Every structure is written in structure tokens, then in C-alpha cells.
Amino acid sequence: MRTRDAGGCSLLRDEARPYTRTPSLLSERILPLQFEPRDQFEQRQKKLEQIQALGYDPYPREFRWTDTPAALVEQYSQTPGAELETMNKEVRVAGRMVSFRLMGKAGFAHLQGAGKRIQIYVKKDVVGEPGFQLFHLLDLGDSIGVEGHLFRTKTNELSIWVEKIFFLSKALLPLPEKWHGLSDVEVRYRQRYLDLIANAESRQVFVTRARIIQELRRFFDARGYIEVETPMMHPIPGGAAARPFITHHNTLDIDLYLRIAPELYLKRLTVGGFDRVYEINRNFRNEGISTQHNPEFTMLEFYEAYSNYRDLMDMNEQMFRLLAENITGSTTVKYGDAELDFSKMQRLSMREAIGKYWPAGAGQAPTREKLAAPGGAQEATNRYNLWAKGAGAPYAAAKGPLQDGQWTGLLFETMAEDQLVQPTILYDFPTDISPLSKQKPEDPSLTERFEIYVAGMEVANGFSELNDPAEQERRFLKQIAQGGDEAPKQLDADYIRALCHGMPPTAGEGIGIDRLTMLLTDSPSIRDVIFFPLLRPESGESSSEAHRA
RNA sequence: AGGGGCGUAGCUCAGUGGUAGAGCAGCGGCCUUUUAAGCCGAAGGUCGUGGGUUCGAUCCCCACCGCCCCUACCA
Numbered sequence: 263m264r265t266r267d268a269g270g271c272s273l274l275r276d277e278a279r280p281y282t283r284t285p286s287l288l289s290e291r292i293l294p295l296q297f298e299p300r301d302q303f304e305q306r307q308k309k310l311e312q313i314q315a316l317g318y319d320p321y322p323r324e325f326r327w328t329d330t331p332a333a334l335v336e337q338y339s340q341t342p343g344a345e346l347e348t349m350n351k352e353v354r355v356a357g358r359m360v361s362f363r364l365m366g367k368a369g370f371a372h373l374q375g376a377g378k379r380i381q382i383y384v385k386k387d388v389v390g391e392p393g394f395q396l397f398h399l400l401d402l403g404d405s406i407g408v409e410g411h412l413f414r415t416k417t418n419e420l421s422i423w424v425e426k427i428f429f430l431s432k433a434l435l436p437l438p439e440k441w442h443g444l445s446d447v448e449v450r451y452r453q454r455y456l457d458l459i460a461n462a463e464s465r466q467v468f469v470t471r472a473r474i475i476q477e478l479r480r481f482f483d484a485r486g487y488i489e490v491e492t493p494m495m496h497p498i499p500g501g502a503a504a505r506p507f508i509t510h511h512n513t514l515d516i517d518l519y520l521r522i523a524p525e526l527y528l529k530r531l532t533v534g535g536f537d538r539v540y541e542i543n544r545n546f547r548n549e550g551i552s553t554q555h556n557p558e559f560t561m562l563e564f565y566e567a568y569s570n571y572r573d574l575m576d577m578n579e580q581m582f583r584l585l586a587e588n589i590t591g592s593t594t595v596k597y598g599d600a601e602l603d604f605s606k607m608q609r610l611s612m613r614e615a616i617g618k619y620w621p622a623g624a625g626q627a628p629t630r631e632k633l634a635a636p637g638g639a640q641e642a643t644n645r646y647n648l649w650a651k652g653a654g655a656p657y658a659a660a661k662g663p664l665q666d667g668q669w670t671g672l673l674f675e676t677m678a679e680d681q682l683v684q685p686t687i688l689y690d691f692p693t694d695i696s697p698l699s700k701q702k703p704e705d706p707s708l709t710e711r712f713e714i715y716v717a718g719m720e721v722a723n724g725f726s727e728l729n730d731p732a733e734q735e736r737r738f739l740k741q742i743a744q745g746g747d748e749a750p751k752q753l754d755a756d757y758i759r760a761l762c763h764g765m766p767p768t769a770g771e772g773i774g775i776d777r778l779t780m781l782l783t784d785s786p787s788i789r790d791v792i793f794f795p796l797l798r799p800e801s802g803e804s805s806s807e808a809h810r811a
Numbered sequence: 812a813g814g815g816g817c818g819u820a821g822c823u824c825a826g827u828g829g830u831a832g833a834g835c836a837g838c839g840g841c842c843u844u845u846u847a848a849g850c851c852g853a854a855g856g857u858c859g860u861g862g863g864u865u866c867g868a869u870c871c872c873c874a875c876c877g878c879c880c881c882u883a884c885c886a
Contacts, residue, residue: 299821301855302837361846368843385843402836416844436836438822445823448878503886523886550812550884656882671886695886713886723886748885772886787879798877 302436309399310432316392316399318429325407325430328354332376334412335420343414355380355422356407356430358459359400360437369397370421373406377465381421382408393427403433447789454793464790467783470589471791474779475542477588478562481581487538487564492527494520494544500757501525501698503741503748504547507557520546523772524563525698526757529727532565532768533760540564542775553787554719554777557796565770570726571710574769575687578714578722579607582685589782597717597784600683607714611690612674616642619678624649634707639669646677667692667707682715691725697737699725714773716781724771731761 297303314320329337334353338346357373357380367386372379386394400406407428415421438444438460450457450464457464479489497516499506501523509518524541531539542562551557566573586593586604593605610618613630620627628642643658650657658676660669670692682688689712693701699709711725728734735758741749779791789795 299837299855302821305837363845363848364842365845365848366842368845370845370848372846381846383844387843415846417846419844419846421844436821438836446878449822451878505885547885552882552885553880555885659883691886697886711886720886 303434306401306434313399325356327356330376331357331373331380332378334380335378338420346412351412354409359404362402381419382424383421384424389427403437405430451795470783471779482540487540490539490541492524496521498752498754500754505747507546507548522547528565530760533763533765537567556788556792560775561772563772565768567766567768569769571769574724574771604685607685607687609687615678616674619681639666643669643673665694667694671695680718683717686715688713697741698728700728719777721777722773727768727770729765731758
């Protein structure tokens with residue numbers, strides 16, 4: 263038998279280190295903190311005492327295993343029982359006990375590890391008296407290790423014939439109910455560890471999330487990008503329009519802002535000669551929470567010198583197709599009731615999209631020329647609103663006076679955004695709502711900017727980066743002058759200074775990793791793809807009790 | 812922030828204007844190939860919290876708390 267231990271540690275090691283500590287008094291094992299269900303909590307602490315009294319270390323330090331439950335199930339799922347007998351495959355396996363059927367002097371249990379479960383069979387005359395006493399004292403949720411060989415039961419289930427049993431760790435609190443699993447969404451989010459134990463699909467979502475990030479890294483690494491990390495605490499929040507979280511540094515006695523975007527720092531790196539950079543990390547926005555918004559969310563942002571937004575669009579099409587294929591096995595991905603086809607992306611300019619999705623009942627759809635003319639977007643919005651109010655559809659409500667480009671953006675969001683179910687590249691955003699994007703040479707009212715929409719969600723935002731410091735300064739000052747909650751309050755002079763040192767023509771983009779994960783895992787809520795989504799802290803006795811101690 | 816929904820045993824859920832039930836988990840007992848194991852027995856609850864109506868409220872009414880959904884906010 264081989265062990266996985268690279269250090270060549272002998273299998274005898276477990277036996278060579280018997281537990282010698284004098285069994286402690288029951289009272290020593292009792293936790294001062296109490297958790298529900300109280301009776302089971304106390305019961306299990308008593309059992310832990312009894313396990314210790316049998317001579318087992320209540321908190322042993324290691325277990326040398328040869329296979330995980332998942333690996334065995336994977337490897338031997340098709341091997342017939344007779345073959346297993348002749349192989350006499352000896353294994354050492356650790357896992358959490360998730361089912362338990364005791365029948366007098368023998369019993370079955372399932373051990374869960376690496377996301378899969380394997381059955382074990384424990385017989386008193388095989389494991390001996392103390393081993394079987396230990397088996398008796400186990401509860402669902404306990405971690406144990408077993409040593410034995412593979413066989414198949416009467417009902418042909420791959421199982422481990424246990425010769426030796428090792429106690430690894432006690433679950434003082436019970437697992438979620440065994441056949442309904444854990445369905446209370448609040449508990450699933452607050453106590454994600456239980457969700458991960460009880461719900462294989464939930465575990466799979468997070469495994470997939472990790473694979474998505476891995477694939478993205480591979481994609482960019484292969485293209486000569488360098489992964490970097492830039493500050494998350496900013497003296498001046500910038501790079502997006504959002505309200506920031508404020509924090510304070512004591513020694514410097516200054517307020518700092520949790521970043522709302524890494525954009526301005528990544529572009530400083532482009533100035534510094536890092537021509538291809540990406541960063542995958544958190545942004546923080548002090549705004550609402552919804553199925554598509556978590557106050558902290560993960561963004562991939564990348565910058566590529568000497569390219570423009572058209573290059574990025576092509577690259578994105580390729581990247582999304584590749585991701586869908588490598589992650590789900592197909593370019594067609596089920597999301598809710600929709601079948602998302604990532605084999606190609608429709609491309610529409612924002613003004614085209616308004617024309618295309620203009621409701622039939624609202625009269626003549628505005629032409630691109632009409633939308634481009636001064637006042638045209640506002641006029642179209644008014645006509646749309648008139649229809650929407652009659653039809654009971656959402657209408658566009660402007661807070662305060664808007665510029666032409668802002669009307670265009672508002673109209674698009676109101677009427678077209680959630681209709682973009684199939685992967686769509688929406689391009690040519692108004693300059694008025696794109697302060698960091700380069701203008702189109704033939705039409706300064708528009709910028710070389712695009713966003714990718716899938717299932718009505720914005721998942722990416724990219725553009726040819728504005729690298730003219732004079733124009734950038736004008737745009738910043740205009741934003742500040744316009745005011746509003748989300749507008750920057752302060753000019754980032756160092757960013758302008760960096761641009762003055764010369765930034766090559768560059769294209770950059772941000773991709774929302776959480777939303778991308780939602781799409782590729784068919785998750786309806788962003789909370790399903792974030793381990794610990796922000797929730798209101800638990801109130802009431804149990805938590806305050808827990809924090810007091 | 813507004814609208815809707817939910818909150819009953821540890822878990823999943825029934826239920827009624829007369830102070831509550833099932834299955835699973837837990838506890839005691841029997842059982843050496845079970846898998847939602849089975850059988851016998853005992854236990855488990857401030858019916859989210861606080862007020863009101865009522866002779867009497869878990870149920871009806873009001874407020875609050877928590878979660879979910881929709882809307883709003885959201886580059």
C-alpha cells in the first residue's frame with residue numbers, strides 16, 4: 263500500500279503515536295458557549311468524552327490517506343465485485359460521516375470527501391471491541407478515517423470493508439436534515455459551510471467559479487499579460503461612478519476609500535510600460551443589494567496597449583466562446599428558461615438597439631440620425647414614456663436635467679437592456695456617460711466603448727482608453743461640476759500627470775466575475791456564486807452571546 | 812426606500828379562535844449486507860417579537876424584527 267505522503271511517512275505513524283494524555287474531566291470538555299440545538303450539543307460533548315475515555319485522542323493531528331472518496335468512486339464505479347475481491351485493494355480514506363445505519367454488531371455509513379461519498383461497512387468481529395465501541399459513539403457529521411479494502415455489497419454498492427477505524431474530529435452540532443438537505447436560503451448564505459456539506463450543487467458552483475478564474479488566467483497569461491495587484495484603499499475614489507465605502511488610516515490620519523474600480527491604477531501601469539496587465543480582485547460599491555449586486559464583487563480588469571475597442575470585441579467573442587466550451591462543455595448554455603448561445607455575439611450600436619427594440623405601439627422608431635440630433639434622445643424618450651405609461655411598462659424617469667447622451671443611455675437602459683438575452687456586444691456609447699473613453703474620430707458625441715450583455719445583465723464594459731490628458735481633465739472637471747452622489751468629488755491630479763507622461767493607445771475592459779459565474783452555473787442570484795454574500799448581521803441572543811465570549 | 816411573500820420541534824413541513832402534530836435527526840432498547848434500514852419505548856415547542864380584539868389568540872388586527880422576490884438605487 264502506498265501513502266500519498268510525499269515525505270515518506272510510514273503508515274505506522276498513526277499507531278506509533280498513541281494518545282497518552284490523561285482523560286480529562288467531562289467539565290473540561292464543555293464549551294462555555296452554547297449553541298442550538300442545546301440537547302444534541304451537550305450530548306455530543308459527552309460522547310466526545312467517552313471517545314477520549316476509550317483512549318482516542320479527541321483532536322488528533324493527522325491522518326495519512328491513500329484515496330479520497332471522490333477518487334475511489336470515480337475510479338472503481340464500474341469494477342465488478344469479484345474483480346475487487348481479487349485485487350484486494352487496500353485503502354485508507356478520510357471523510358465526514360454523512361449517513362449511519364447501525365445494526366447490532368455491524369453497520370454501514372457513508373463518508374463524504376472531495377464532494378463525493380463512499381459507503382463503509384464496519385463489522386464488530388473485524389474492527390474489534392474498541393473500534394466498534396468508537397463506531398457506536400460516532401454521530402453524523404464526525405470526521406473519521408478508515409483502513410480496509412474495497413468490495414461490493416449484496417446490492418452491488420462499492421464499499422470499504424473496514425479493518426481499522428480512526429477518530430479524527432467531532433461534530434458537536436448536527437448536520438442539516440438528511441433528505442431535504444439544507445433549503446433555508448438564509449442559513450445557506452449565513453452558514454455556507456453547511457450548504458457546502460449538504461448541497462453538492464452548491465459546492466459545484468464554487469468549484470466552477472474557481473475553474474472560470476483559472477481559465478481566464480490561462481487565457482490572459484497565454485497572451486503575454488502580466489497579473490498585477492493595485493491598491494484597494496484609495497485616497498481619491500475613481501474609475502467608476504459609484505458611492506464608495508469610507509475608512510480611516512490612524513497613523514496618517516486620513517480617510518481612505520475602498521476602491522470602486524482599479525482602472526486608474528492599472529492605466530498608470532500602462533504608462534509605466536506594463537503593456538498588458540490584468541487584475542482579478544474585489545471592488546466595493548456602497549450601493550444597493552440585489553440578485554445582481556453585492557457591495558463587494560470581483561472584477562477582472564485588463565489593459566492592452568496598442569489595441570482599440572474593436573480588437574477587444576473580437577477578443578471577447580473568442581474568450582466567451584472558449585469559456586462556455588471549456589466550462590460547460592458546449593457553446594450553448596442553459597440559463598433559467600433561456601439557451602444562451604456563445605458561439606457568436608450579436609453586435610449593435612446603442613442607437614441601433616433603441617431602434618431595434620422600440621415597442622410597436624409607440625409609433626415610428628427613432629432613427630439613428632434622430633437620436634444623434636440635439637434634443638433627439640429626449641424627444642424619443644418622451645414618446646416612449648407616453649407609450650410605456652399607457653402600456654404599464656417601465657418608463658424612464660430622469661432625475662434632474664440630462665444631456666443628450668444621458669438621455670440616450672437612460673432610454674436604452676429602460677427599454678432595451680433586459681431584452682438583450684443572447685450574448686450581445688453593445689457599442690458606441692455617448693460621450694456624456696463615458697468619461698474615460700476615447701471619442702470616435704468621426705463623431706465626438708460618441709465614444710469607442712462597448713458593453714457585453716447576457717441574459718439582460720451587463721457583464722463587461724470596455725473601451726479605447728482616453729489618453730489625452732487635456733481632454734481627460736476637461737471630462738473630470740465636468741463630472742465634478744455636475745455633482746451628484748456618484749460623481750467624483752475631487753480631481754485625481756496624479757492620474758492626469760501620469761497621462762502627461764504619455765500613455766500609449768490602449769484598450770481596456772472590466773468583466774464581472776460574479777455575473778459571469780452566474781451565467782455559466784445557471785445561478786439566478788449573485789448570492790449563489792459568492793461564498794459569503796453581505797447580509798444584515800444576525801441579531802438576537804445567539805449571536806450577541808457568541809460575541810460576548 | 813416602496814410593494815409582495817414567508818417565519819410552527821434541531822431540520823423539512825402539516826394544522827386549528829378552545830394553549831399543537833408528522834417524518835427525519837437526537838436519547839434508551841433489539842438487530843452482523845444496510846442505503847429515506849427496520850421494530851419497540853421515552854423525550855423534545857414562549858407557534859419570530861411586542862401590543863390589541865376576545866371569556867380565551869399559534870390562528871383575527873396593528874407595529875416591529877429577520878429573510879426572500881419584484882421595483883427603486885446601481886457605468
